[in-house]
Amino acid sequence: MMNEKPCEALAADDSIKPSDSKMESMSKMNIDELRSTLEESLEQVRARKTGSLFLDLLPREIRDKIYQLLLVNNIMSTPRVLHGWGLQNDRVGEFELYPVMLRTSRQIYYEASTILYGDNKFIINFNQNDGYSSPLLRFEHTAYGPLDGISRFVRIKKAKNWRIILTACKYECRVPDYDFGNFCRMICDEKLMSLDVQLLPRGKCISAYGFPDRDFKLKYHDVKDILNPLRFLRDVSKVKINEFPWEDLPFFASSGVERSAIEPYNIPEVFIQELTELVQGTSIPRLIFKMFECLLAYAQTFERNPYFQKQMRPEWGVRQQVLMRENIRPHGDIVHNPYTHGPLHLVELGLKWASMAAERDDIDMFLQARNDTLEYLERQYQRIVTASRMISDFAKENKIDGGLFDANHGSSEPFETASAAQSLVLLENYANSFDRESPGITENYIRSMQCSYDAFYASTERGALLGKLGKALEAASGIGGTYLRETVFLDFAKTFKLLVDNMDTQYFEIRSARKMLYRNDDIDYPSHIDFELWRCDELIDWTLNEPFLGPQISDAAEKPEAQDNGGGDGYDSDESDHNDWGP
Incomplete structure (x- = not known):
């Protein structure tokens, strides 16, 4: 139905119809002349068109307007899209968006994805003790097994506008929140347009499950600790940090929520201003977590067992449900990892302290843990080199x-x-x-x-x-x-x-x-490792023999009996070639 009106409009447009003179000249053409004219016209179309009427006939401004109608919906930033999940955690409700059009062509993908991820504001909720949820992720995440999963959603890096829901309730989260911390780490290198951070108010336990808690007194973390991962971010155009609006609270509590039961956080204005200016500024952030990833990658190369190698990443900060913890068996006959079972191996211990320092943003603690780990690994490295x-x-x-x-x-x-x-x-x-x-x-x-x-x-x-x-x-x-x-x-x-x-x-x-160990270091941090850049890091080429570096022996020297056949001393004109070999 959408194609009928454009066609009618094109037919009604006199500028598109051929002129009377052209019609008269075409009527006098024979079949061959008409075919030749048509082929010339087609060649001109191929030379200046993409082959898509949508891209060829419509200017970019009109195409962008169509993208906005099909790919932008303000509901993506509201709490109502966080609910309505099916039995298998699949999304039941519809967002009334049509991202399938991004698959039609590469040019449409580049044009439309800019609208989809740039004009929409996506809500993401970290207010639950079993993971996170967002319409951009399409699936609700649950905490069954290690929670490294948010880094798998590469599309998070594409979104330019976010509405983030947090809570300081100790019943719902830990400090710092692992998922929120990983989220900020993922987007720290992206140029964001807006960031709207909202804290659920204190009072009753405002839960994503909709059950206000009346049985025990709730405790809350310091708001400064909750918001600490925001310090990874820079150069964000618009930043807003405030409390969750009253009108949206019913989406987090099915029963009535009394305004008198809500207590404000009373976040100091000085702290909000300082954090906002930091996130909007262009200073270089201290990303200790990136320094830790370089250290971890180096330590893991020394371990050949893929299961032991995976377990070298510390569990510090990785939330797991105790009864649903992933059971990693290194081998059919090996029940425990000898490097982590009981007292930690010194390398695994150093990695644990380095990971803790990265979460606490403690640079001195990290540098000490890294130096201890590298010093221990250096002995083995030198043995391998020898x-x-x-x-x-x-x-x-x-x-x-x-x-x-x-x-x-x-x-x-x-x-x-x-x-x-x-x-x-x-x-x-x-x-x-x-x-x-x-x-x-x-x-x-x-x-x-x-x-x-x-x-x-x-x-x-x-x-x-x-x-x-x-x-x-x-x-x-x-x-x-x-x-x-x-x-x-x-x-x-x-x-x-x-x-x-x-x-x-x-x-x-x-x-x-x-x-790559010091790739993310500041110049002020000391480095104690020699990269030995002069070493050759290439596999041996077994298809070629090594060149002979000694003096070449001629055939005449190998067969002296052949030298006597020609008379004389047998050296003749070749004598000058060997004058430098000795007397």
């Missing part, structure tokens, strides 16, 4: 013609098992350098579960390849062989290369994370 250099030197010595790693399909001579054993020892030393250094109490706990602990690492690609090399070498030595057979030799060399690449990959991941 082992990597030794294996690299060995590979270069044998990546030549006739060597173990000859790029031209292997050695032409049988390879001694003694040399193979030497290469395997160097390789095992390299692999052992990645084993995490642990204090005595952690080593004791690992020893109590040694079989299951070793079983996991033996089942990885690295462990399987090491076992394969060891069995091949034992088989060759067991039958009294001094040399590896050609088939065994080629397989040994191939497996060796795979192992070196596997361990070099982890080593380069450590190096890459190491270079």
Whole structure:
């Protein structure tokens, strides 16, 4: 139905109709001339049009007006859109928006998304002890398992206008609120147009479930602590911090709410003004949480077990329901993580203190925790560097013609098992350098579960390849062989290369994370780590042999009997080429 009126309007527009002279000339054309004229017209259309009548015929101003009609609704900032969820937490009500049009073309997506995320004001509610909700997220979040989930909603970064609902009630939240803190961390790098922060009033327990609490006296956090995550934000055009309006309270309490039962927070005007000026200003914020993420990423590269690696992120600040906590089993036979069960490993302990400092915005506490963690990891890093250099030197010595790693399909001579054993020892030393250094109490706990602990690492690609090399070498030595057979030799060399690449990959991941350790630091913070930028962080190229760096021996020198056939001393005109070699 929407297409009929534009068509009628186009038909009624005389400026679009061809003139009488054009009609007369077209009537005199034969079929070929008419076809040629039509093809020329189509070529002109292709040259200056996108192929979409919507984009070609309508100016940008009209298109923006259409986008606003289809994608903007003031209801997105009201509490009524926070309710009406289905049995599976899916949205039951309709927002009367049509974001599906963003899928029609790339140009429409860029034009319309600017309207959708820039002209709408989205409400988000942190006033509940089981997560958060917003129409922009489409689903209500519940706290079953670790709550890292809000960072998954990338669309949060696109919205430019927010209405944030908070509460200071201790029954409903903790300080600082983990979800609200993560929300502010996500948008701290975005240019926001407006931010309207509203606190639910004190008095009865105004709950998202709609049950005013009359049974016990409610306690409240300090409002300054509740609003503290806002200090991550800068350059926000409009900032408003106040209490939740009375007319919207019924959406948070199904029964009657008496105005006499409501107590204002009486937030100091000086504090509101200072926080507002800070958020609207352009000063550089101190983002300790970004510094912590760099430290965590570096520490995690030293751990190969993906489950242990995941658990290196501290649980401090991660709200979990006790009965619904995610049960992470590192391995079928490993019940507990030896680095977190009982007394924490020193690295995990340092990460925990660093995480606490990031939440408290305590830079001195963070720098101390980071230095302790890096100092402990530095010893292992230096062991890895030394082992990597030794294996690299060995590979270069044998990546030549006739060597173990000859790029031209292997050695032409049988390879001694003694040399193979030497290469395997160097390789095992390299692999052992990645084993995490642990204090005595952690080593004791690992020893109590040694079989299951070793079983996991033996089942990885690295462990399987090491076992394969060891069995091949034992088989060759067991039958009294001094040399590896050609088939065994080629397989040994191939497996060796795979192992070196596997361990070099982890080593380069450590190096890459190491270079990013101080990426988010201020220049005033001390750095105690040498990035060693002169090191080469590239995998060995096994397809090319190392160049020969010594003097080249001519064919004449290798075959002196051929020199006597021509008479004389056999050097002739080539004598000058070797004058610099000695007398």
